[in-house]
Amino acid sequence: MASPSAKNVRTEDRGPTPLPPAKRKLADAMRRLLRTKDFNSITTAEISRTAEANEALIYRYFKDKRGLLHQVLYDYLLDFHMEIQGEIQAVPSALDKLRCLVRAHIRMYDSNRVFAKILLLEVRNFPAYFESSTYRLVKGYGKMVSRIIADGVQSGEIRDDIPVPRIRDLILGGIEHFCMAAVIFGHEISVALAADNLSDLLFKGFEKN
Protein backbone atom coordinates (compact mmCIF):
# COMPACT_ATOMS: atom_id res chain seq x y z
CA MET A 1 0.00 0.00 0.00
CA ALA A 2 1.19 3.49 -0.70
CA SER A 3 0.01 4.53 2.74
CA PRO A 4 1.13 2.26 5.57
CA SER A 5 -1.96 0.38 6.61
CA ALA A 6 -3.40 1.58 9.90
CA LYS A 7 -4.13 -1.97 10.92
CA ASN A 8 -0.49 -2.74 11.43
CA VAL A 9 0.11 0.17 13.74
CA ARG A 10 -0.52 0.34 17.46
CA THR A 11 -4.05 1.32 18.34
CA GLU A 12 -4.94 2.53 21.79
CA ASP A 13 -8.17 0.61 22.23
CA ARG A 14 -7.20 -2.90 21.25
CA GLY A 15 -3.51 -2.88 22.02
CA PRO A 16 -0.75 -3.53 19.55
CA THR A 17 -1.63 -5.66 16.55
CA PRO A 18 1.39 -7.82 15.78
CA LEU A 19 2.85 -7.35 12.33
CA PRO A 20 2.77 -10.37 10.05
CA PRO A 21 6.24 -11.86 10.48
CA ALA A 22 6.93 -11.81 6.78
CA LYS A 23 6.09 -8.14 6.53
CA ARG A 24 8.72 -7.27 9.10
CA LYS A 25 11.20 -9.67 7.56
CA LEU A 26 10.75 -8.07 4.17
CA ALA A 27 11.27 -4.58 5.54
CA ASP A 28 14.38 -5.77 7.39
CA ALA A 29 15.69 -7.38 4.24
CA MET A 30 15.20 -4.17 2.28
CA ARG A 31 17.08 -2.22 4.96
CA ARG A 32 19.93 -4.72 4.94
CA LEU A 33 20.23 -4.74 1.18
CA LEU A 34 20.19 -0.94 0.99
CA ARG A 35 23.34 -0.81 3.06
CA THR A 36 25.34 -2.11 0.12
CA LYS A 37 23.20 -1.65 -2.99
CA ASP A 38 21.06 1.01 -4.55
CA PHE A 39 17.32 0.49 -4.73
CA ASN A 40 17.15 -0.02 -8.47
CA SER A 41 19.61 -2.88 -8.50
CA ILE A 42 17.92 -4.72 -5.66
CA THR A 43 15.64 -7.37 -7.18
CA THR A 44 12.44 -8.71 -5.71
CA ALA A 45 13.98 -12.18 -5.82
CA GLU A 46 16.90 -10.91 -3.75
CA ILE A 47 14.59 -9.28 -1.23
CA SER A 48 12.54 -12.41 -0.70
CA ARG A 49 15.63 -14.59 -0.51
CA THR A 50 17.23 -12.31 2.08
CA ALA A 51 13.99 -12.15 4.05
CA GLU A 52 13.43 -15.90 3.72
CA ALA A 53 9.91 -15.12 2.63
CA ASN A 54 8.00 -15.75 -0.53
CA GLU A 55 8.34 -13.17 -3.25
CA ALA A 56 4.60 -12.69 -3.66
CA LEU A 57 4.37 -11.48 -0.06
CA ILE A 58 6.01 -8.25 -1.14
CA TYR A 59 2.87 -7.59 -3.13
CA ARG A 60 0.52 -8.75 -0.43
CA TYR A 61 1.89 -6.38 2.17
CA PHE A 62 3.02 -3.50 -0.01
CA LYS A 63 1.74 -1.96 -3.17
CA ASP A 64 4.95 -2.75 -4.99
CA LYS A 65 8.70 -2.68 -4.56
CA ARG A 66 8.63 1.06 -4.08
CA GLY A 67 5.82 0.73 -1.55
CA LEU A 68 8.15 -1.41 0.51
CA LEU A 69 10.82 1.27 0.22
CA HIS A 70 8.35 3.91 1.33
CA GLN A 71 7.33 1.81 4.31
CA VAL A 72 10.94 1.45 5.39
CA LEU A 73 11.41 5.21 5.10
CA TYR A 74 8.16 5.77 6.97
CA ASP A 75 9.42 3.75 9.94
CA TYR A 76 12.68 5.65 9.98
CA LEU A 77 10.81 8.94 9.84
CA LEU A 78 8.68 8.07 12.86
CA ASP A 79 11.86 7.49 14.87
CA PHE A 80 13.39 10.62 13.46
CA HIS A 81 10.39 12.68 14.49
CA MET A 82 10.37 11.32 18.04
CA GLU A 83 14.08 11.91 18.40
CA ILE A 84 14.01 15.48 17.16
CA GLN A 85 10.88 16.41 19.09
CA GLY A 86 12.38 15.07 22.27
CA GLU A 87 15.55 17.05 21.81
CA ILE A 88 14.13 20.46 21.05
CA GLN A 89 11.04 20.40 23.24
CA ALA A 90 12.77 21.69 26.38
CA VAL A 91 14.90 24.27 24.57
CA PRO A 92 13.42 27.74 25.10
CA SER A 93 14.75 30.06 22.37
CA ALA A 94 14.08 29.60 18.67
CA LEU A 95 17.72 29.99 17.70
CA ASP A 96 18.82 27.38 20.22
CA LYS A 97 16.04 25.09 19.00
CA LEU A 98 17.37 25.41 15.47
CA ARG A 99 20.95 24.88 16.57
CA CYS A 100 19.81 21.76 18.37
CA LEU A 101 17.75 20.59 15.40
CA VAL A 102 20.64 20.99 13.00
CA ARG A 103 22.85 18.85 15.21
CA ALA A 104 20.22 16.18 15.76
CA HIS A 105 19.40 16.06 12.05
CA ILE A 106 23.02 15.65 11.02
CA ARG A 107 23.57 13.07 13.73
CA MET A 108 20.57 11.12 12.46
CA TYR A 109 21.92 11.06 8.92
CA ASP A 110 25.36 10.10 10.17
CA SER A 111 24.26 7.23 12.36
CA ASN A 112 21.65 5.96 9.96
CA ARG A 113 23.05 5.89 6.49
CA VAL A 114 20.27 3.82 4.99
CA PHE A 115 17.73 6.35 6.17
CA ALA A 116 19.75 9.19 4.70
CA LYS A 117 20.27 7.32 1.45
CA ILE A 118 16.59 6.63 0.96
CA LEU A 119 15.52 10.16 1.77
CA LEU A 120 18.26 11.97 -0.14
CA LEU A 121 18.81 9.69 -3.10
CA GLU A 122 16.16 7.06 -3.66
CA VAL A 123 12.66 8.48 -3.36
CA ARG A 124 12.68 11.87 -4.98
CA ASN A 125 12.97 10.58 -8.53
CA PHE A 126 9.64 8.80 -8.23
CA PRO A 127 6.70 11.21 -8.73
CA ALA A 128 4.19 9.07 -6.81
CA TYR A 129 6.32 9.44 -3.70
CA PHE A 130 5.00 12.96 -3.35
CA GLU A 131 1.46 11.64 -3.02
CA SER A 132 2.43 9.14 -0.36
CA SER A 133 1.78 9.38 3.34
CA THR A 134 5.52 8.97 3.77
CA TYR A 135 6.08 12.27 2.03
CA ARG A 136 3.38 13.78 4.21
CA LEU A 137 5.56 12.99 7.22
CA VAL A 138 8.48 14.75 5.58
CA LYS A 139 6.32 17.76 4.87
CA GLY A 140 5.25 17.72 8.52
CA TYR A 141 8.85 18.00 9.56
CA GLY A 142 9.34 20.95 7.24
CA LYS A 143 6.32 22.64 8.75
CA MET A 144 7.73 22.13 12.23
CA VAL A 145 10.95 23.84 11.18
CA SER A 146 8.93 26.67 9.67
CA ARG A 147 7.02 27.07 12.92
CA ILE A 148 10.21 27.39 14.93
CA ILE A 149 11.49 29.99 12.51
CA ALA A 150 8.20 31.91 12.65
CA ASP A 151 8.38 31.88 16.45
CA GLY A 152 11.91 33.25 16.22
CA VAL A 153 10.74 36.03 13.96
CA GLN A 154 7.94 36.79 16.39
CA SER A 155 10.30 36.93 19.36
CA GLY A 156 12.75 39.14 17.49
CA GLU A 157 15.51 36.55 17.35
CA ILE A 158 15.28 36.07 13.60
CA ARG A 159 15.16 38.56 10.74
CA ASP A 160 11.69 39.45 9.53
CA ASP A 161 12.68 40.71 6.10
CA ILE A 162 13.11 37.27 4.52
CA PRO A 163 10.17 34.90 4.01
CA VAL A 164 10.16 32.01 6.46
CA PRO A 165 10.09 29.32 3.74
CA ARG A 166 13.32 30.68 2.28
CA ILE A 167 15.03 30.46 5.64
CA ARG A 168 13.76 26.92 6.07
CA ASP A 169 15.01 25.95 2.61
CA LEU A 170 18.47 27.22 3.41
CA ILE A 171 18.62 25.32 6.69
CA LEU A 172 17.42 22.03 5.23
CA GLY A 173 19.40 22.45 2.03
CA GLY A 174 22.50 23.18 4.04
CA ILE A 175 22.07 20.10 6.18
CA GLU A 176 21.53 17.94 3.14
CA HIS A 177 24.55 19.18 1.26
CA PHE A 178 26.69 18.94 4.35
CA CYS A 179 25.82 15.25 4.56
CA MET A 180 25.35 14.36 0.90
CA ALA A 181 28.93 13.49 -0.03
CA ALA A 182 29.48 11.53 3.18
CA VAL A 183 26.29 9.55 2.55
CA ILE A 184 27.15 8.82 -1.05
CA PHE A 185 30.79 7.91 -0.53
CA GLY A 186 30.43 6.41 2.93
CA HIS A 187 32.67 8.92 4.66
CA GLU A 188 32.37 9.62 8.33
CA ILE A 189 30.84 12.86 9.54
CA SER A 190 32.22 14.87 12.42
CA VAL A 191 28.76 15.66 13.71
CA ALA A 192 29.52 18.23 16.40
CA LEU A 193 31.93 20.17 14.23
CA ALA A 194 29.75 20.09 11.14
CA ALA A 195 26.70 21.15 13.15
CA ASP A 196 28.55 24.02 14.80
CA ASN A 197 29.95 25.24 11.51
CA LEU A 198 26.60 25.04 9.80
CA SER A 199 24.66 26.77 12.58
CA ASP A 200 27.27 29.47 12.79
CA LEU A 201 27.10 30.06 9.06
CA LEU A 202 23.34 30.02 9.03
CA PHE A 203 23.03 32.45 11.91
CA LYS A 204 25.74 34.93 11.04
CA GLY A 205 26.38 34.44 7.31
CA PHE A 206 29.78 34.14 5.75
CA GLU A 207 30.43 37.79 5.04
CA LYS A 208 33.26 39.08 7.19
CA ASN A 209 32.18 41.25 10.16
Next chain:
Amino acid sequence: MASPSAKNVRTEDRGPTPLPPAKRKLADAMRRLLRTKDFNSITTAEISRTAEANEALIYRYFKDKRGLLHQVLYDYLLDFHMEIQGEIQAVPSALDKLRCLVRAHIRMYDSNRVFAKILLLEVRNFPAYFESSTYRLVKGYGKMVSRIIADGVQSGEIRDDIPVPRIRDLILGGIEHFCMAAVIFGHEISVALAADNLSDLLFKGFEKN
Protein backbone atom coordinates in the same frame (compact mmCIF):
# COMPACT_ATOMS: atom_id res chain seq x y z
CA MET B 1 29.79 5.40 -23.51
CA ALA B 2 30.22 6.47 -19.93
CA SER B 3 32.50 9.25 -21.08
CA PRO B 4 31.22 11.25 -24.05
CA SER B 5 33.44 10.40 -26.99
CA ALA B 6 35.89 13.12 -27.90
CA LYS B 7 35.23 12.52 -31.58
CA ASN B 8 31.80 14.05 -31.34
CA VAL B 9 33.02 17.32 -29.93
CA ARG B 10 34.43 20.26 -31.84
CA THR B 11 38.17 20.07 -32.31
CA GLU B 12 40.15 23.11 -33.38
CA ASP B 13 42.41 21.40 -35.89
CA ARG B 14 39.99 19.40 -38.01
CA GLY B 15 36.81 21.31 -37.53
CA PRO B 16 33.59 19.90 -36.16
CA THR B 17 32.97 16.20 -36.70
CA PRO B 18 29.25 15.83 -37.42
CA LEU B 19 27.34 13.69 -34.94
CA PRO B 20 25.60 10.62 -36.34
CA PRO B 21 22.05 11.86 -36.92
CA ALA B 22 20.58 9.08 -34.83
CA LYS B 23 22.78 9.94 -31.88
CA ARG B 24 21.47 13.47 -31.78
CA LYS B 25 17.91 12.30 -32.36
CA LEU B 26 18.14 9.91 -29.44
CA ALA B 27 19.47 12.60 -27.11
CA ASP B 28 16.71 14.95 -28.25
CA ALA B 29 14.11 12.27 -27.66
CA MET B 30 15.39 11.66 -24.14
CA ARG B 31 15.21 15.39 -23.42
CA ARG B 32 11.66 15.61 -24.76
CA LEU B 33 10.48 12.60 -22.79
CA LEU B 34 12.03 13.86 -19.57
CA ARG B 35 9.84 16.92 -19.71
CA THR B 36 6.82 14.81 -18.80
CA LYS B 37 8.13 11.53 -17.41
CA ASP B 38 10.72 10.36 -14.95
CA PHE B 39 13.73 8.48 -16.23
CA ASN B 40 12.74 5.11 -14.82
CA SER B 41 9.41 5.00 -16.55
CA ILE B 42 10.82 5.97 -19.94
CA THR B 43 11.34 2.79 -21.94
CA THR B 44 13.94 2.19 -24.59
CA ALA B 45 11.13 1.42 -27.01
CA GLU B 46 9.62 4.81 -26.28
CA ILE B 47 12.93 6.57 -26.77
CA SER B 48 13.56 4.98 -30.14
CA ARG B 49 9.98 5.58 -31.26
CA THR B 50 10.19 9.25 -30.26
CA ALA B 51 13.56 9.61 -31.94
CA GLU B 52 12.40 7.70 -35.02
CA ALA B 53 15.54 5.64 -34.73
CA ASN B 54 16.18 1.98 -34.14
CA GLU B 55 16.29 0.85 -30.54
CA ALA B 56 19.67 -0.86 -30.90
CA LEU B 57 21.26 2.49 -31.75
CA ILE B 58 20.90 3.49 -28.13
CA TYR B 59 23.45 0.79 -27.36
CA ARG B 60 25.67 1.61 -30.29
CA TYR B 61 26.11 5.24 -29.28
CA PHE B 62 25.78 4.98 -25.52
CA LYS B 63 26.77 2.42 -22.95
CA ASP B 64 23.18 1.94 -21.87
CA LYS B 65 20.02 3.87 -21.09
CA ARG B 66 21.75 5.66 -18.25
CA GLY B 67 24.70 6.46 -20.49
CA LEU B 68 22.28 8.32 -22.72
CA LEU B 69 20.97 10.20 -19.69
CA HIS B 70 24.50 11.10 -18.67
CA GLN B 71 25.27 12.36 -22.16
CA VAL B 72 22.22 14.61 -22.10
CA LEU B 73 23.29 15.97 -18.72
CA TYR B 74 26.83 16.40 -20.01
CA ASP B 75 25.64 18.60 -22.84
CA TYR B 76 23.56 20.71 -20.48
CA LEU B 77 26.52 21.06 -18.15
CA LEU B 78 28.77 22.37 -20.90
CA ASP B 79 26.25 25.12 -21.61
CA PHE B 80 25.84 25.77 -17.91
CA HIS B 81 29.58 26.17 -17.47
CA MET B 82 29.92 28.58 -20.38
CA GLU B 83 26.99 30.65 -19.16
CA ILE B 84 28.21 30.92 -15.57
CA GLN B 85 31.82 31.58 -16.54
CA GLY B 86 30.75 34.33 -18.90
CA GLU B 87 28.66 36.02 -16.23
CA ILE B 88 31.12 36.08 -13.37
CA GLN B 89 34.34 36.62 -15.30
CA ALA B 90 34.13 40.40 -15.37
CA VAL B 91 32.89 40.75 -11.78
CA PRO B 92 35.73 41.90 -9.53
CA SER B 93 34.84 41.07 -5.93
CA ALA B 94 34.33 37.55 -4.61
CA LEU B 95 31.05 38.38 -2.91
CA ASP B 96 29.66 39.94 -6.06
CA LYS B 97 30.85 36.93 -8.02
CA LEU B 98 28.93 34.66 -5.66
CA ARG B 99 25.83 36.84 -5.78
CA CYS B 100 26.02 36.68 -9.55
CA LEU B 101 26.59 32.94 -9.54
CA VAL B 102 23.63 32.30 -7.29
CA ARG B 103 21.37 34.22 -9.62
CA ALA B 104 22.72 32.57 -12.76
CA HIS B 105 22.46 29.14 -11.21
CA ILE B 106 18.87 29.60 -10.13
CA ARG B 107 18.00 31.11 -13.50
CA MET B 108 19.52 28.07 -15.22
CA TYR B 109 17.42 25.68 -13.17
CA ASP B 110 14.33 27.77 -13.75
CA SER B 111 14.65 28.04 -17.49
CA ASN B 112 15.84 24.50 -17.99
CA ARG B 113 13.71 22.17 -15.96
CA VAL B 114 14.92 18.99 -17.61
CA PHE B 115 18.49 19.89 -16.76
CA ALA B 116 17.53 20.57 -13.14
CA LYS B 117 15.49 17.39 -12.94
CA ILE B 118 18.31 15.21 -14.17
CA LEU B 119 20.90 16.77 -11.92
CA LEU B 120 18.77 17.00 -8.78
CA LEU B 121 16.61 13.90 -9.06
CA GLU B 122 17.71 11.36 -11.61
CA VAL B 123 21.44 10.71 -11.45
CA ARG B 124 22.42 10.66 -7.82
CA ASN B 125 20.76 7.36 -7.04
CA PHE B 126 23.03 5.56 -9.49
CA PRO B 127 26.48 4.85 -7.98
CA ALA B 128 28.26 4.57 -11.33
CA TYR B 129 27.33 8.18 -12.06
CA PHE B 130 30.01 9.27 -9.64
CA GLU B 131 32.66 7.57 -11.78
CA SER B 132 31.44 9.23 -14.95
CA SER B 133 33.01 12.12 -16.76
CA THR B 134 29.68 13.87 -16.40
CA TYR B 135 30.11 13.90 -12.66
CA ARG B 136 33.66 15.18 -13.16
CA LEU B 137 32.15 18.27 -14.76
CA VAL B 138 29.90 18.78 -11.76
CA LYS B 139 32.86 18.45 -9.45
CA GLY B 140 34.70 21.00 -11.57
CA TYR B 141 31.89 23.46 -10.97
CA GLY B 142 32.12 22.85 -7.23
CA LYS B 143 35.82 23.50 -7.33
CA MET B 144 35.22 26.76 -9.14
CA VAL B 145 32.86 27.88 -6.41
CA SER B 146 35.42 26.88 -3.81
CA ARG B 147 38.06 28.93 -5.58
CA ILE B 148 35.89 32.02 -5.53
CA ILE B 149 35.26 31.54 -1.84
CA ALA B 150 38.94 31.03 -1.12
CA ASP B 151 39.71 34.23 -3.01
CA GLY B 152 37.13 36.01 -0.90
CA VAL B 153 38.74 34.71 2.26
CA GLN B 154 42.11 35.87 0.98
CA SER B 155 40.83 39.34 0.19
CA GLY B 156 39.14 39.64 3.57
CA GLU B 157 35.60 39.70 2.16
CA ILE B 158 34.67 36.30 3.59
CA ARG B 159 35.11 34.82 7.07
CA ASP B 160 38.21 32.74 7.54
CA ASP B 161 37.01 30.77 10.57
CA ILE B 162 34.83 28.33 8.61
CA PRO B 163 36.30 25.81 6.16
CA VAL B 164 35.73 26.74 2.54
CA PRO B 165 34.02 23.42 1.65
CA ARG B 166 31.39 24.07 4.32
CA ILE B 167 30.63 27.48 2.88
CA ARG B 168 30.40 25.97 -0.58
CA ASP B 169 28.04 23.24 0.64
CA LEU B 170 25.73 25.82 2.15
CA ILE B 171 25.63 27.87 -1.03
CA LEU B 172 24.99 24.92 -3.32
CA GLY B 173 22.61 23.24 -0.88
CA GLY B 174 20.68 26.46 -0.51
CA ILE B 175 20.35 26.90 -4.25
CA GLU B 176 19.16 23.33 -4.67
CA HIS B 177 16.56 23.49 -1.95
CA PHE B 178 15.34 26.83 -3.16
CA CYS B 179 14.64 25.26 -6.54
CA MET B 180 13.78 21.69 -5.57
CA ALA B 181 10.05 22.06 -4.93
CA ALA B 182 9.58 24.20 -8.03
CA VAL B 183 11.40 21.63 -10.15
CA ILE B 184 9.44 18.72 -8.73
CA PHE B 185 6.01 20.29 -8.86
CA GLY B 186 6.57 22.44 -11.91
CA HIS B 187 6.05 25.76 -10.16
CA GLU B 188 7.51 28.94 -11.48
CA ILE B 189 10.49 30.55 -9.77
CA SER B 190 10.82 34.24 -9.22
CA VAL B 191 14.50 34.20 -10.07
CA ALA B 192 15.55 37.72 -9.09
CA LEU B 193 13.68 37.64 -5.80
CA ALA B 194 14.82 34.15 -4.84
CA ALA B 195 18.42 34.97 -5.72
CA ASP B 196 18.38 38.19 -3.71
CA ASN B 197 16.85 36.49 -0.70
CA LEU B 198 19.28 33.63 -0.85
CA SER B 199 22.37 35.79 -1.28
CA ASP B 200 21.25 38.06 1.49
CA LEU B 201 20.71 35.12 3.82
CA LEU B 202 24.01 33.53 2.87
CA PHE B 203 25.99 36.71 3.35
CA LYS B 204 24.41 38.04 6.53
CA GLY B 205 22.75 35.04 8.16
CA PHE B 206 19.23 35.03 9.54
CA GLU B 207 19.98 36.08 13.08
CA LYS B 208 18.55 39.52 13.76
CA ASN B 209 21.21 42.26 13.84
Next chain:
DNA sequence: TCCCCCAGGTAAGTAATACTTACATACATT
Protein backbone atom coordinates in the same frame (compact mmCIF):
# COMPACT_ATOMS: atom_id res chain seq x y z
C1' DT C 1 37.31 -0.25 -61.95
C1' DC C 2 37.24 -3.30 -58.43
C1' DC C 3 37.46 -4.31 -53.80
C1' DC C 4 37.26 -3.73 -49.20
C1' DC C 5 36.37 -1.57 -45.09
C1' DC C 6 33.71 0.50 -41.84
C1' DA C 7 30.36 3.59 -39.92
C1' DG C 8 25.48 3.96 -39.83
C1' DG C 9 21.32 1.47 -39.57
C1' DT C 10 18.02 -2.65 -38.87
C1' DA C 11 15.30 -6.84 -37.20
C1' DA C 12 14.80 -10.49 -34.38
C1' DG C 13 15.85 -12.58 -30.22
C1' DT C 14 17.05 -13.40 -25.02
C1' DA C 15 17.44 -13.26 -20.20
C1' DA C 16 15.92 -11.03 -16.33
C1' DT C 17 12.55 -9.11 -13.51
C1' DA C 18 8.47 -6.81 -11.50
C1' DC C 19 4.19 -8.19 -10.71
C1' DT C 20 -0.21 -11.62 -10.88
C1' DT C 21 -3.06 -15.53 -10.11
C1' DA C 22 -4.74 -19.40 -8.21
C1' DC C 23 -4.24 -22.31 -4.56
C1' DA C 24 -3.03 -24.23 0.25
C1' DT C 25 -2.95 -23.81 5.30
C1' DA C 26 -3.52 -22.20 10.02
C1' DC C 27 -6.53 -20.16 13.14
C1' DA C 28 -9.90 -17.45 15.51
C1' DT C 29 -14.87 -16.73 16.16
C1' DT C 30 -19.51 -18.24 16.15
Next chain:
DNA sequence: AATGTATGTAAGTATTACTTACCTGGGGGA
Protein backbone atom coordinates in the same frame (compact mmCIF):
# COMPACT_ATOMS: atom_id res chain seq x y z
C1' DA D 1 -17.91 -28.33 13.76
C1' DA D 2 -18.07 -24.84 10.42
C1' DT D 3 -16.66 -20.87 8.28
C1' DG D 4 -14.29 -16.92 7.05
C1' DT D 5 -10.03 -14.48 7.09
C1' DA D 6 -5.11 -13.70 7.29
C1' DT D 7 -0.68 -15.87 6.14
C1' DG D 8 2.04 -18.31 3.03
C1' DT D 9 3.34 -20.72 -1.57
C1' DA D 10 4.27 -22.02 -6.52
C1' DA D 11 3.89 -21.30 -11.02
C1' DG D 12 3.13 -18.27 -14.26
C1' DT D 13 3.16 -13.71 -17.66
C1' DA D 14 4.19 -9.45 -19.82
C1' DT D 15 7.49 -6.13 -20.11
C1' DT D 16 11.85 -4.34 -20.90
C1' DA D 17 16.78 -3.51 -21.09
C1' DC D 18 20.13 -5.18 -23.71
C1' DT D 19 22.52 -8.44 -27.52
C1' DT D 20 23.54 -10.52 -31.89
C1' DA D 21 23.85 -11.06 -36.46
C1' DC D 22 23.07 -8.91 -40.50
C1' DC D 23 22.38 -5.27 -44.24
C1' DT D 24 23.75 -0.97 -46.84
C1' DG D 25 26.23 2.69 -48.93
C1' DG D 26 30.09 5.30 -49.85
C1' DG D 27 35.09 6.68 -49.68
C1' DG D 28 39.79 5.40 -50.76
C1' DG D 29 43.63 2.60 -52.03
C1' DA D 30 45.35 -1.11 -55.47
